[in-house]
Amino acid sequence: MGFHQQGYLSWISKIQVNHPAVLRRAEQIQARRTVKKEWQAAWLLKAVTFIDLTTLSGDDTSSNIQRLCYKAKYPIREDLLKALNMYDKGITTAAVCVYPARVCDAVKALKAAGCNIPVASVATGFPAGQTHLKTRLEEIRLAVEDGATEIDVVINRSLVLTGQWEALYDEIRQFRKACGEAHLKTILATGELGSLTNVYKASMIAMMAGSDFIKTSTGKETVNATFPVAIVMLRAIRDFFWKTGNKIGFKPAGGIRSAKDSLAWLSLVKEELGDEWLKPELFRIGASTLLSDIERQIYHHVTGRYAAYHDLPMS
Amino acid sequence: MRTGVIGLILPPTFSFLEMMWRICPALAVGCTVVALVSPASPTPLLLAQLSGELGPFPGILNVISGPASLVPVLASQPGIQKVAFCGALEEGRALRRTLAGECAELGLALGTESLLLLTDTADVDSAVEGVVDAAWSDRGPGGLRLLIQESVWDEAMRRLQERMGRLRSGRGLDGAVDMGARGAAACDLVQRFVREAQSQGAQVFQAGDVPSEHPFYPPTLVSNLPPASPCAQAEVPWPVVVASPFRTAKEALALANGTPRGGSASVWSERLGQALELGYGLQVGTVWINAHGLRDPSVPTGGCKESGCSWHGGPDGLYEYLRPSGTPARLSCLSKNLNYDTFGLAVPSTLPAGPEIGPSPAPPYGLFVGGRFQAPGARSSRPIQDASGNLHGYVAEGGAKDIRGAVEAAHQAFPGWAGQFPGARAALLWALAAALERRKSTLASRLERQGVELKAAEAEVELSARRLRAWGARAQAQGHTLQVAGLRGPVLRLREPLGVLAVVCPDEWPLLAFVSLLAPALAYGNTVVMVPSAACPLLALEVCQDMATLFPAGLANVVTGDRDHLTRCLALHQDVQAMWYFGSAQ
Numbered sequence: 001m002g003f004h005q006q007g008y009l010s011w012i013s014k015i016q017v018n019h020p021a022v023l024r025r026a027e028q029i030q031a032r033r034t035v036k037k038e039w040q041a042a043w044l045l046k047a048v049t050f051i052d053l054t055t056l057s058g059d060d061t062s063s064n065i066q067r068l069c070y071k072a073k074y075p076i077r078e079d080l081l082k083a084l085n086m087y088d089k090g091i092t093t094a095a096v097c098v099y100p101a102r103v104c105d106a107v108k109a110l111k112a113a114g115c116n117i118p119v120a121s122v123a124t125g126f127p128a129g130q131t132h133l134k135t136r137l138e139e140i141r142l143a144v145e146d147g148a149t150e151i152d153v154v155i156n157r158s159l160v161l162t163g164q165w166e167a168l169y170d171e172i173r174q175f176r177k178a179c180g181e182a183h184l185k186t187i188l189a190t191g192e193l194g195s196l197t198n199v200y201k202a203s204m205i206a207m208m209a210g211s212d213f214i215k216t217s218t219g220k221e222t223v224n225a226t227f228p229v230a231i232v233m234l235r236a237i238r239d240f241f242w243k244t245g246n247k248i249g250f251k252p253a254g255g256i257r258s259a260k261d262s263l264a265w266l267s268l269v270k271e272e273l274g275d276e277w278l279k280p281e282l283f284r285i286g287a288s289t290l291l292s293d294i295e296r297q298i299y300h301h302v303t304g305r306y307a308a309y310h311d312l313p314m315s
Numbered sequence: 316m317r318t319g320v321i322g323l324i325l326p327p328t329f330s331f332l333e334m335m336w337r338i339c340p341a342l343a344v345g346c347t348v349v350a351l352v353s354p355a356s357p358t359p360l361l362l363a364q365l366s367g368e369l370g371p372f373p374g375i376l377n378v379i380s381g382p383a384s385l386v387p388v389l390a391s392q393p394g395i396q397k398v399a400f401c402g403a404l405e406e407g408r409a410l411r412r413t414l415a416g417e418c419a420e421l422g423l424a425l426g427t428e429s430l431l432l433l434t435d436t437a438d439v440d441s442a443v444e445g446v447v448d449a450a451w452s453d454r455g456p457g458g459l460r461l462l463i464q465e466s467v468w469d470e471a472m473r474r475l476q477e478r479m480g481r482l483r484s485g486r487g488l489d490g491a492v493d494m495g496a497r498g499a500a501a502c503d504l505v506q507r508f509v510r511e512a513q514s515q516g517a518q519v520f521q522a523g524d525v526p527s528e529h530p531f532y533p534p535t536l537v538s539n540l541p542p543a544s545p546c547a548q549a550e551v552p553w554p555v556v557v558a559s560p561f562r563t564a565k566e567a568l569a570l571a572n573g574t575p576r577g578g579s580a581s582v583w584s585e586r587l588g589q590a591l592e593l594g595y596g597l598q599v600g601t602v603w604i605n606a607h608g609l610r611d612p613s614v615p616t617g618g619c620k621e622s623g624c625s626w627h628g629g630p631d632g633l634y635e636y637l638r639p640s641g642t643p644a645r646l647s648c649l650s651k652n653l654n655y656d657t658f659g660l661a662v663p664s665t666l667p668a669g670p671e672i673g674p675s676p677a678p679p680y681g682l683f684v685g686g687r688f689q690a691p692g693a694r695s696s697r698p699i700q701d702a703s704g705n706l707h708g709y710v711a712e713g714g715a716k717d718i719r720g721a722v723e724a725a726h727q728a729f730p731g732w733a734g735q736f737p738g739a740r741a742a743l744l745w746a747l748a749a750a751l752e753r754r755k756s757t758l759a760s761r762l763e764r765q766g767v768e769l770k771a772a773e774a775e776v777e778l779s780a781r782r783l784r785a786w787g788a789r790a791q792a793q794g795h796t797l798q799v800a801g802l803r804g805p806v807l808r809l810r811e812p813l814g815v816l817a818v819v820c821p822d823e824w825p826l827l828a829f830v831s832l833l834a835p836a837l838a839y840g841n842t843v844v845m846v847p848s849a850a851c852p853l854l855a856l857e858v859c860q861d862m863a864t865l866f867p868a869g870l871a872n873v874v875t876g877d878r879d880h881l882t883r884c885l886a887l888h889q890d891v892q893a894m895w896y897f898g899s900a901q
Contacts, residue, residue, distance in 0.1 A: 016585040018605050020803050021441030033491050235440050242473075271481055 009165060011243070012204045017196040017232055026227035033267035040263065041084060041301045044294050045091060046278070047262040048075050050285045052120055052251070054097040056219065062105040065098060067314070069109035072096045072117060076295055077312060083302045093291070094280040095120045095150060100143045107147040120150035120185070124175065127218035129154040129189075133171065140178040150183040151175075154218060157192045160202050168202070172209035185213035185251060185284075188233075191223035196232045203236035213249035219286060224254025227268065234272040250277070253286025259297040262290055316640035319396035322389050322419070323350040324410075325359070326402035328497045330456070334359060336612065336627045337399055338376065341636045342366075346397075347375045351389050354380045355498060387413045395419050397636070399625060404550070422625030422635055424618065427457025428550045430571055430580035431607060432593060433471060434564070435464040437583035438605075443474045445581060445607040450556045451482055451523075451534040452494050454608055458551030460574075461558040462567055468560050472538065475556075479534050482523040496530035497553055505532050505552040512537050512557075515544040542570075550576060564589065568596045577620035581607040595809075600626075604804075611800040615808065629798070629808075680710045682717055682875065683859040685724035686868025692716035697876070699853060701764040710852050713876035718844070718884040721872040722891060725815040725842040728869030733812045733840040737790045740838060743866060744787035748780040750861040751830075758826060758857060765825070765851050779830040786834035793839075812840030814892035817885040819846045819878060821897035826854040832895060833871060844872045844891070846881045 035043050053072045055064065072093045081087040097120040098106050106119045121143040125131035140151055153175045159168040176184055186206040190199045206214050214233060217224040230252055237248050250273075252265060262285060269277050277283050292312060299307040321341045325334060334350075341348050352359045363378040379385070383406065390398045390410055397420040400410055407425045414421050429449055433442045450459035463471045487495035496502070513519055517540035525533040538558045540547050551557050561567040571580065581603040584590040594602040600618040603609055610616060610628070617626035626632050681688035691711040701707040711717075732740075751758070755776050762772035798806040816836045820828050825848040836843045847855035852875045859873055874881060878898060885891055 016436070016438050018438040018441040018583075018585065021438065021444055021605060024606075025441070025444050032493065035491075238477075 008208055011208075012165065012201040015197060015200050015204075017200055019196055019228075022196060022228045022231050025231055029227065029231075029268050029271060030264050033264075033271065035263055035267075038301075041298060043263055043266055044259055044297055045076070045084070045086060047259070047266060047285065048091060048291065048294055049094060049280055050266075050283050051075070051093040051291055052095045052097045052253075052284045052286045053093045053291060054219070054253070054286050054288045056097070056099055056122065056126075060099060060102050062102075062109075065102050065105040066109040066112075068098075069096055069106055069115070070113050071291070071313070072110075073113045073115040075291055076298060080295070080298050080302050084298070092117055094118075094284050097122065097152065097286065099126070100139055100146070100148075103143055103146040103148045118149040118183070119147060120152055121146075121148035122152045122154075122187075122218075124153040126152070126154050126187075127189075127220040129156055133174070137174060137178045140175060144178075144180060144182050148182065150185060151179050152185040152187055152215060154187045154189060155202065155206065157189055160193050160198055165201065165205055169205050169209050172206055172211065176210040183212045184210065185215050185249075186211040187215040187218055187253075189218055189221060190216050190225075190229040190233075191221035196228065199229055199232045200236050203233050204240065207236070207240045207246075207248045211248065213251050213284065215251040215253055215286065217252075217254045219254030221254070225252035225256060227264075230265075230268060231272065234269065237277075238273055247276070247282055249282040249284065251284040251286055256285055256287045257289050257293065259290070259294045262287075262294065316638055317345040318420070318636050318638055319346060320394050321346045321348050321636060322392070322395040322398040323348055324386055324389065324398065324400045324402065325350065325352050325356075327353045327355060327383075328501055329356070329401070330453070331358060332610075333401070333456070334362075336632075337401065338362070340627065340632050341399075342375055344633055344636050346636050347377075349377045349379065349389070349395070351379050351381060351385055353382070386410060390414055390419065390421075397422065399635070400424070424625050424627070426550055426576050426578055426618070427553075428460060428576055429455070429457070429578055429607070430460045430462070430597075430599065432567055432571060432580065432582045432597075433461065433463045433467065434567075434582070434584040434589060434593070435466045436586045436589060437467075438585060439467055439471050439474060441605070442583040443471070443478050445583060445605075446475060446556060447478060447482070447493070449581070449607045451479070451554055453487065457553055458555045458557070460551055460571075461556050462561050462570055463558055464567070465560045465562050472536075472558070475536055475558075476520055476522065479520070479522040479536065482525075482534050484523060484525040484531055484533065494534070494554065496532070499530050501553050502530050502532050505535070505555060508546065508549070508552050508555060509535060509537070512540055512544075512546045515541060515546055517541075517544075517546070548574075564593060568593065572596075572598045575620055576618075578618040579603070579616070581605075606804075609802050611802050611806075614798065614800045614802070614806050680708065680853070680856045680875070682711050682713055682721070683856065683863070683871075683873040684717065684721045684869075685872065686866070686870075687863060688859070689720075691876075692720075699851060701766070701851075707761075707764060707851070708853050710856065710875040713846075713874040713881055715884045717874050717876075718881060718888065721844045721874050722815055722817075722885075722888055724869035724872055725844050726890065728867055729812075729814060729842045731867060732837075732842055732870055735840070737793060740840065741787040741790045744783050744790065744834060744838060746865050747858075747861060748783035748787070750865065751776060751780045751783065751858065754857065754861070758854060761851075761854055761857065762826065775824065775827050779827050782827070782831050783834050786838045789835075790838035810839075814841060815890065816841045816843045817846075817888075817891045817894040818843055819882055819885070819894070819896045819898055820848045820855070822848050822850045824848075825851040826858070828897070829855045829858065837871065841892075842870050842872075844874065844885065846874055846876070846878060846885070849878045 053068055055068050075093050095118045096106055100121050100123055103119055103121045123139045123143050124136035143151060156171060188202050193199050193202060203214050216229055237250055241247055256262060269283055295312050296307050323337055338348055350359055359378045363376045366376040367373050390413060399422045400407055401424040404425045407423045431446060431449055449455045483492045484494050485492040509519055517537050520536040521533040523534045525531050532554055535555045537555060540557055561570055577599045579601040580597050580599045582590050582593045583605055590604045594604055601616050613629050615626045615629035615631035625635055681690050691713050693712055693714045695712040696709040697712050698709055699707045758776050759772040763769055794810045796808045798808060800806050818832045820832060829847050855873055862871055885894060
């Protein structure tokens with residue numbers, strides 16, 4: 001899937017995004033599509049299947065990775081799932097996301113738990129991406145060797161801010177080649193791109209260069225996944241689909257902590273792209289504490305009571 | 316000073332916000348309100364009940380629920396000082412007719428259609444959201460005319476259709492719907508419109524998740540409607556968007572201004588210069604740039620042309636319910652034996668004057684149209700007599716054709732004059748004042764012949780010159796303001812000249828009245844067609860001789876003749892923007 005740069009750069013040259021209008025649309029979406037009662041419980045379970053359970057801290061060791069992987073296999077407490085009649089329907093999170101050095105531990109832990117969900121690794125100088133291209137490519141190769149089947153790469157923001165779209169395209173093509181068969185998620189770090197127009201253009205370039213997913217942010221910037229940015233990226237995904245017929249996935253990450261937020265995100269994707277995108281192959285949510293909030297909401301739905309901190313298993 | 320009792324008439328479907336925006340300013344300045352609403356909406360009754368519980372003032376808001384036939388009854392009640400009408404065009408017209416000559420003032424806010432102009436430099440996705448706000452939500456009052464630049468036509472239509480598929484309609488209180496229903500009458504109206512549009516060859520696209528019961532109607536997109544079809548002339552009803560292409564910005568303005576409706580519009584373009592240019596060129600009351608339907612109570616909203624002339628919101632909205640202190644209340648000047656069909660139709664014939672005595676008077680004056688004196692179409696003149704009954708001179712007998720020529724000349728001069736700097740306009744008015752002073756002796760002697768004393772005549776001439784200078788100075792203060800409201804972005808309130816004004820002068824003070832009415836109209840950039848005082852138009856014509864040299868052609872046009880006939884011609888002329896009349900009760 002290669003694009004000849006000259007012809008397709010024209011796809012992004014005429015784009016302009018109106019910032020206030022996008023902000024207004026973002027406010028509307030949050031207000032107008034609320035879900036209640038048993039439908040809310042169903043949507044929450046669906047949201048669980050979209051989560052990439054993430055731990056990206058300096059103090060990760062094999063013990064907390066093991067706990068995380070086990071939680072990924074059994075995200076909701078057994079009796080709650082039995083009460084909802086969803087015990088044996090295979091409710092797991094979509095993936096586990098860790099630093100490259102911890103990929104081996106994660107693969108081992110998942111095998112021990114008997115779970116075949118993929119391990120995603122962040123790569124290319126996560127989170128800032130300010131390292132030499134050679135080392136960035138080597139990181140990807142090493143992570144793939146260790147057993148990661150999904151790679152989350154970070155784009156070079158300086159290329160976006162200086163308008164070097166062709167160079168950006170070339171870099172992402174190289175990431176794609178280094179990934180090989182692994183699934184490529186391109187993190188745009190939208191909080192650092194400066195304007196919504198840049199976000200749209202970077203999304204388009206990333207998709208043209210062969211990403212399987214575009215992701216809003218690393219989770220480590222000051223501004224992570226917000227609705228206005230998401231609207232622009234979803235519109236870019238839709239335009240790319242209309243032009244080429246390829247469906248690219250979307251992943252918001254960072255700042256999604258409450259179950260109510262996750263429902264708003266599901267509504268947003270449903271509104272802008274439709275039901276076909278509401279599958280783990282095309283939509284993921286990068287989160288770590290979100291799962292516990294969802295579990296609390298489900299606890300409340302099943303029992304009618306609010307759970308204490310110690311009632312639900314730690315991840 | 317506040318106006319008094321306001322009669323408020325609301326249309327069958329109105330939003331809560333619209334109702335509050337009309338009632339609250341009236342109550343805030345101290346007027347009391349009597350509202351007439353249709354029985355289908357009980358909300359105003361609840362509001363009245365709440366206001367009745369406010370203790371010492373039980374009668375400030377009164378609500379009557381009744382059918383539309385009560386409207387003229389309410390409007391002609393003797394105690395009402397002002398009627399604020401909001402609704403459909405035909406009813407507004409009928410109301411204007413019933414209220415003619417009564418002492419109640421009338422404020423009209425008609426029509427619900429708006430316009431959206433999508434250029435190729437716009438963010439099309441956001442503009443599509445603007446269309447949803449305007450037409451397919453509960454926030455918009457009515458239908459939408461959508462003008463799309465041809466180069467982005469396909470893209471825009473595709474996105475619109477895709478977006479329509481995601482709209483949800485249902486009962487208003489369900490939190491997850493985009494739009495509700497507006498009643499059976501609105502539903503019937505839109506069904507008729509769509510059927511007619513289809514029969515005239517338009518393409519109709521409907522989508523959305525809508526219950527199929529009666530008052531719910533799906534969002535509708537109509538394209539390829541031929542502009543000359545009767546459907547395209549009528550107002551677009553509620554969940555319909557009529558889309559038409561345009562090629563250039565100039566064509567867009569011509570299409571947009573080519574309807575009698577002038578309510579509100581939005582311009583979508585990411586290029587600031589283009590957006591502002593289109594905004595200035597649209598003849599509507601409110602223009603939004605890259606947004607649609609933003610409303611704030613401190614920003615005035617109103618319309619022009621057929622959308623009525625009343626404003627609500629902001630200081631202009633308050634002025635609707637106030638009048639200058641010291642002016643007396645309007646008196647009813649209803650004339651019982653008024654027949655609209657025969658009024659002023661024919662010119663009464665004048666007997667030729669008796670044998671001329673003394674020095675023969677000057678040859679008859681022509682009409683001052685288009686910067687020079689012209690012969691009247693009917694080629695007849697009428698004699699003017701001075702105070703002692705002798706012949707003072709002859710002036711032309713103007714007719715319908717002359718009025719038409721005068722209005723045309725005024726329209727031709729209008730763009731140039733309106734585009735002049737205020738300073739240039741002031742300079743011209745001062746030049747005219749200077750010319751009047753130079754002619755003082757001639758003017759004073761003419762006034763004397765009309766029976767005015769010499770001293771008073773000279774004073775009149777001086778006062779005329781002074782008034783011209785005063786209005787010239789005022790031309791500099793145009794009254795535009797920049798307002799910062801709660802909305803994102805500033806609000807620019809512009810005062811634009813109306814266009815061509817028709818002025819019929821009173822009989823008294825032939826020079827002073829003429830000048831005092833001419834000056835303010837010209838100072839603010841309008842052009843005029845004047846009918847001077849019937850008793851002595853010669854003074855006005857003297858001034859015209861100066862205007863012939865000083866003013867650009869067509870700026871001020873003077874037509875003499877039978878006042879009733881000329882008034883009728885001016886009133887029936889569709890292209891005169893406003894009329895000031897001083898004369899008989901009829």
